Structure formats: C-alpha cells, structure tokens
Amino acid sequence: MTKTNPGRFFEDYTIGEIIPHAVPRTVSGGERALYHALYPARHALHSSDEFARASGLEASPMDDLVAFHIVFGKSVPDISLNAIANLGYAEGRWYLPVWPGDTIRSESEVIGLKENSNGQSGVLYVRTRGINQNDEIVMDFVRWVMVRKRDAANPAPETVVPDLAASVAPDRLVVPSGLDFSGYDFTLAGEPYRLGDYKIGEIIDHVDGLTVEEAEHMMATRLWQNTAKVHFDVTARPDGKRLIYGGHIISIARTLSFNGLANAQMMVALNAGAHANPCFSGDTVRAWSEVLDLAETPAPGVGAIRLRTVAHKGEAGDHRLKGEGGKYLPHVLLDLDYWALIPA
Template sequence: MSKTNPGRFFEDYRIGQVIRHAVPRTVAEGERALYHALYPARHALYSSDDFAANCGLEGSPMDDLIAFHTVFGKTVPDISLNAIANLGYAEGRWLLPVWPGDTLRSESEVIGLKENSNGKSGVLYVRTRGINQVGEVVLEFVRWVMVRKRDAASPAPEAVVPDLARVVAPADLVIPEGLDFSDYDFDLAGEPHRWGDYAVGEIIDHVDGVTVEEAEHMLATRLWQNTAKVHFDVTAREDGRRLIYGGHVISMARALSFNGLANAQMIVALNGGAHANPCFAGDTVRAWSEVLDKAETAVPGVGALRLRLVAHKGGAGDHRLKNAEGKYAPEVLLDLDYWALIPV
C-alpha cells in the first residue's frame, strides 16, 4: 500500500466536511525580512516597531499578506493539489494581528460543490480560517477552485453554490485593538495623502515595474509551503513552464502600490479577486489601483478605502481591464478588491 498522498479529487469532498490542514507554522522576524527581500514592501506599519507603537500597537505586526500566504499554503495539499485553477475569493477578513512568534494553522470547511458540464472536474468552495496558538481566528476567507475528478464516471453530487457577499460591509471591518492614527507621522510614512485626498473613481498608476524571476517565485512559494506541482515541476503543465503562484503576484502588486498608496497601511478585508491570466518568469509586473469606495470608522483618525488593485504585464500607463466581450484583457494578471485602513 502506498504511503504517499496523491491529494484529494472532486469526489472526495462533501458539504459540511471540515479539514484540519497539516503542519502548523511559527512565523518570526526572519519571515518578515525574507518577505521584504522578495517584494519591494515598505509600508511603515510593517517595517518599524517605533512607527507601529506611535500608531497605538505594541509593535510591528507581521505583514497582512504573510498571514494570508501562510494560512493559504497550509490548505494546498488538501484543497488545490489537483486543482486546475484557483477561481476566486470572497468574504475575507483579517480579524487579529499576527505577531512574530505566533504559530498559525488552518482549517477549511466545504461550503459548496458543483460538477462541471464536462464531467471531468468540478468547482469546490471552501471557507478557510487561520488560527493562532491560543485558538483565536486571525484570518478567514472563502475561495473556490476547479478540481479534477479521479473518475469521470463518478456520480455528480447535488449542486450547492453558496450565496456570498459581493463586498465586506464597512461595519464588519475589524480594526486592530489600540490602533490610532490621530498622531500619524506622514513624513516617516513616505507620503502626505490622507483618506480625504482620495476620490471614488480615482485611478492611481503605481508607475514602477518588477520583472518576475524564476528562482524568486519558487523561493517564495516554498516559504509558504505551497506544494502545488505547477509552481515547481515543468512536467506538470503541457507547455513545460512553471506557473507563478497567484499570491506572489498579489504581494508584488501590493508592494508596488506603495507609490501612491503609502498610507494604506493595513489590509483588513478581501472582497473578491481573480487571477485573470497566468504569470510566468520573465513577465514584468506593473500595477494600478482604482478607489471603489470610502468609509469612516469609529476609531480615532482611522478611515477605510475600498480599492481595486490590478496587476498587469502591459506597458507603463496601461489601464485596460476587460475587452468588449467582458473578458479580461490578456495583459491583466490580477484583479483584487480589498479594504485598507488609512489615516483620516
């Protein structure tokens, strides 16, 4: 009997099933340093204990996307090892800061199943929670993936498609305890732009571009313990190319957004997202953002911006998103909708 794990297939899931993912991970300061080496990340709250303390926190927490990638990576062997594509996200919320020394584990609940018409695959919906060493949920999100069937002749389950919120309501945003931007240092943060300086509908071109390197994306994907074959094994795809992990593109685009959104310090919700087209080594990633909405919070000096972050491999200043048929332009890599906290 084989002791190796081939991963789960579509027919291995059932509604209500809860999967406790293996290998908890303790994150430390070295994780932050490596993250900032992989991406041009320089938001001040995640770079300086003194700056974070001036904003009312006990110190600098781990970058919000370090928490996301760590929690996401735990799920891959059970959820997406046999996936064809990661299709989308919804209802994501960061509930507690993750601090150096915290240990994170992940659990996923199956909330939807729908077989595709070809009978060879289906769409799996899961709600994943990241849990720290004392049992607190620090992060939650829904994602859906297209997963291969082991046997096309297997009977289709009853279709269940969850009704997911299009956007996390501002009232449901969780502001970290103690956070206070009333004495915010704009000089040290790098830009003077406040909540009131942004207008709904405004487009911000983040100007800079970064060319993705093969070694860097594989190092990053190993860092998150993401085991999906398509990121490492050139025989896993018919074109013989390693697919860049979508989270690598998310982090690259978020880091590039510093130029124009340096004060959008913390991601607190993920409303939706699509990995529109594949990214490969050699592609140069650029980014632009659109302000979709604004919201006040009850916390001193803290406002929220709802932002669309688009990563693309087009030329500088290229703001194309979809074509006349409503499909993503081939240059678009990522379309991400999120809430971030910014000083008022």
C-alpha cells in the same frame, strides 16, 4: 498499502466537511525579512516597531499578506494539490494581527461544489480559517478552485454554489485594538495623502514594474509551504511551464501600490479577487488602483479605503481590463478588491 498522499480530487469532497490542515507554523522575524526581500514591501507600520508603537500597537505586526500566505499554504495539500487553477476569493477578513512568535494553523470548510460541463473537473468552494495558538481566528476567506476529477466516469455531486457577499460592509471591518492614527507621521510613512485626499472613482497608476524571476517565485512558494504541483513540477502542465503562484502576484501588486498608496497601511478585508490570466517567469508586472469607496472607523484618526488593484503585463498607464463578453483581456493578471486602513 501506499503511504504517500496523491492529494484529493473533486469527487473526494462533501458539503459541510471540515478539513483540518497539517503542520502549524510558528512565525518569526525571518518571514518578515524574506517577505520584504522578495517583493519588496515597505509600508511603515509593518517595517518599524517605533512607527507601530506611535500608532498605538505594541510592535510592528507581520505584513497582512504574510498571514494570508501562511494560512493559504497550509490548505494546499488538502484543497488544491490537484488544482488546475485557483479562481477567486470573497468574504475575506483579518481579525487579529499576527506577531512574531505566534503559531498559525489552518482549517477549511467545504461550502460549494459544481462539476464542470466537460466532466473532467469541478469547482470547489471552501472557507479557510487561520487560527493562532490561543484558538483565535486571525483571518478567514472564501476561495474557489478548479480541481481535477480522479475519474470522469464518477458521478457528479449535487451542485451547491454558495451565495457570497459582493463586498465586506464597512461596519464589519475589524480595526486592530489600540490602533490610533491621530499622531500619524506622514514624513516617515513616505507620502502626505490621507483619506480625504482620495476620491471615489479616482485611478492611481503605480508606475513601477517588477519582472518575475523563476528563483524568486520558487523561493516564495517554498517559503509559504505551497505544494501545488503546477508551481513546482514542469510536467504538471502541457506547456512545460511552472505557473507563478497567484498569491505571489497579489503581494507584488500590493508592494507596487506603495507608490500612490503608501498610507494604506493595513489590509483588513478581501472583498473579491480573480486571477485573470496565468503569469510565468520573465513577465513584468505593473499595477494600478481604482478607489471604490471611502469610510470612517471608530478608531481615532483611522479611516478605511476600498481599492480595486489590478496587476497586468504591459505598459504603465494601460488601464484596459475587460473586452467583449466581459472577459479579462490577456494582459490582465489579477483583479483584487480589498479594504485597507488609512489615516483619516
């Protein structure tokens, strides 16, 4: 009897199944330091306890994507160990900040299955939740993954494709308790722009670029305990390359967006996302954002901005996205739609 885990294959999943993921993780300041070193993130609310206290919080919370990476990483051995590609996201929300000292675990519910026409793989849809030591949900999101079949001859499960919302409605955004931007310090934050300074349809080019290094990607993937074979093992892909973890590109894009969106302090919803093309070591990533919507919240001085942030290879100012047939152009890496909190 073998004791090793080869990972699940497409035919191993059933609709409605709840999968608890192993190895809870207690978060410390070390995750923050490494996160800021890897990307390098610099939004003030996640960098300074004093800035956070002046904004009504007890201290500086962990970066929102730290929570995402931890929750995502826990799910990999059960969901995407045998994945060909992580395809997209929807209906993601952050409910509670994650603080140093919190312990986070994850669980996923299977909500969709659809075998591909080649019979070699299928698309698996799951809703993954991150839960803290008080049994409170800190965030959840839907993602869909292309997973290999163990045996192409195995029968396909009944096709179930979930009906997912195109975006999270502004009135369903959760603002952290106590958050107050009425005394916001724009100088310390790094830019003077508030909600009213942005217009729907406006495009912001984030100018800067970041070249992906193999060592940084490997450190990040280990940090989040992401065990997907395509990120570690050069024999897992026909081209002999290690695929850069898609979440690594999300964090790079979010970090690059600081230049022009320094006051978009907290991510509170993940409306949609697509990893359009693979990224490999040596690629230089740039980003631009389009303002999709603006909203007010009940919290004092706090507004919400909906952004489409696109990460791409190529020159700054290249805002091309899709070509004929609606397919992403080869230089596009990430198309991410999210809500962030910003001073009103």
